[in-house]
Structure formats: structure tokens, C-alpha cells
Amino acid sequence: MQSGVVMQVSVSASHTFSKPNVVSIRLLAGLGVEGDAHMGTTVKHRSRVAVDPTQPNLRQVHLIHAELHDELRERGFDLLPGQMGENITTRGIDLLGLPRGARLHIGEQAVVEITGLRNPCAQLDHYQQGLTAAVLGRDEAGNLIRKAGVMGVVLVSGETHPGDTIRVELPPLPHHKLERV
Template identity: 35%
Template sequence: MGRLVSLNVGGSEPNPAKNSGLTTGIGKRPVDHAVTVRRPGPKTTGLHSGVVGDFIGDTRHHGGDDQAVYAYAVEDYAWWSAELGRDLAPGLFGENLTTEGLDLYNAVIGERWQVGDQVILETTFGRIPCSTFQHRMAEPRWIKRFAASNRTGAYLRILQEGSITPGARIEVIARPDHGLTIAEAFDIYMHNQQDLARLLVAEALPPQLRTDIEARLAATPR
């Protein structure tokens, strides 16, 4: 059993990491009221974020049904705080849900969370860091360091829509038997592609990611 320690929403802001005129919603801030989550639809043509009122600037790489909500754990923030030697506030990594009491590092792809009384979410994959994240953190080699840690947080799809309130309980109500964790899957995808076939055991993988993996496997000499 876990708890939602911070519910974070971001508005549109200039993106200094990208070309002039582009915007970002990575600057998420805690809210103290209930927020509605609903399926946003396709990545590029839908509502983008699954959290009502939350903004996503790079709709090519973020948002959509398979990345509708992003969660990061205070336990992993504590690990990074020790690594970086500074305090890290909830929402800094651009997550919608800052969790406590859930082992996101060992979360299994396809496990289902009930958040409060209404919402059910399903883990899909980890977060691949980008230049916007690098600029926000202002840490040397941040993209490589974040990727190497495998402490990626969890993207989630929305299985049951509803309202989420800060402080809500989070319960893992189902976990697939395949045992493939987000950390293991991310490590394989980013660093050990000889093991890519292992990822296909997870039915909850985003379809676009599965297609990419299958294409890579087909192109690999046997």
C-alpha cells in the first residue's frame, strides 16, 4: 500500500532547451485539490496528458494513452538527492504523481494501481530522458546518468477514469506473472539490446514500442 504525497500539474512555459517558440509542461507544481484523470487518446492528435489541466509541449514524444500519467517515487528522489547533494522537490522531474511506499524500481510492467476510490492505472514503461529534462536539472551528463540509474519512474495508462486527490492511497491490485520490471525492461532497451526478445513477454508494453522492438529483432542477423 502506498500513498500519493504530491499531485502535480504543469502549465505551458517557454522551453529554453528547444528552438524559439516551443513550449513545455515539465515545470509541474503540487496542487491541493482533486484532479480528474481521463484517457487522452492518441499521442499526437488527442488531449495529450491524462491529467485534466496538465500541459504537454512535445506531443511527439510525450503523452497519449500509453503515457497518460507519469509517476515518480520519493524513495528514488531520496536516492538522487544523495547522489546530487541537494534537495529535490516533488514535481521537479515532471511527474504527475509523487508516490510513497511503492517500489517503482521493481514495479512490473502491466501491474495495476488503484488510486483513491475511483482511478485504476496500469504501468507501461519507464521514462526516457530528453534535452528538456537535461536543461531543467542543470546537472552534467544528466541524460546519461538518469538512464544509467534505471530509476526511471513509471508511465501509466488509465484503465478507469475518475478523480484523484492529494494524499490518496495507492494499492497494487494486480501484478502479471512474467516478472519483467520497468527497471529491467528499460535497461535492456537502452543498454542490452541482445536481450530485446525478453521485453515481448509484457502484454502491457505500448504498441508503438512493441512494434519498434519487433522491427529491431527482425533486422538482427541470426
């Protein structure tokens, strides 16, 4: 059973690219991160709202693995938790390798269900030139790999802090790989 730790938590009430780090965040069942611009039952991402504002919000919580920050730092990028818009920065969990429907038990109460991959956008290059390409890769077969984190929905409310443990609960078989949401 995989387990990890929360390295940092971040929130922004406006649609900013980066989210400031905070002492704790409150995850609200069915809504997302309290006070975050992406909180709600329907989509809040501006490009998705423009297409259909009634779509369910499968992007309530954005998680990035700190190991990505390590990889990017080695490639010359200077990134800290929250700067790519994530709400929770993790360490010790292969977020990108989780199947759809995996549940992350975070801290004492919160549960987040993984819905899919974050699709990196050009805003990354506005932040640091070349960052979009740096969070994309190819596997041996030439398939695109999106490394910019995963998205999830909150199933059980709870307070989340840096240092909280994260326990992974896999869904029943068969597992379905993550697709972009």
C-alpha cells in the first residue's frame, strides 16, 4: 500500500496561476478547497466554463508530487510548492501512476478521489519559458505523458496541513489509467 506525506498546501480565491502557501486548507465534500477559485460542484476553470458551465467539476483539488519539482529543478527551473497552481504538494506517492478512482486519505479525515490528469497549458510558459514542454514527455511507444499533476474531487471533508500522512486506497479491479480532465 502506497503512502506519502503532504509537503505544502496552497489556495487562491482568484484565478491566479500560482497559489500562495498557507498553514492549512479545508477540503469540503463535493466542493473542493474552501476559499479556492476552483471550488464548486460545476466547472470553474475559465476555458471549460466558456464551453459548458454545467459540467461537473472533476477538478476540485489539484495535486502535484514534489518529485516533479525536484526533476524540474535539475533541468534549471526554479519552482516552489503552489507555483504551478496546485492545492496540495505531495511526496512519496506516484500520483501519475494511480488509477482513476484511487482515493487519497489525507490527514485524519479528508478523502480525495483522483479523477484524472491535469493538462498542462501555455500559462506554464508565461510563468517560466519552456515549462510547458518540461512537464510533457513521451513513453517508449511515443505516447504523450502529462506530468503536471492530478485532479480530484473531495469525498470526505477535512482539514489538511503540511506533514499530514496520505494513504492510498486503490479502487476495485480492473484499474483504468488516468486521462486528462
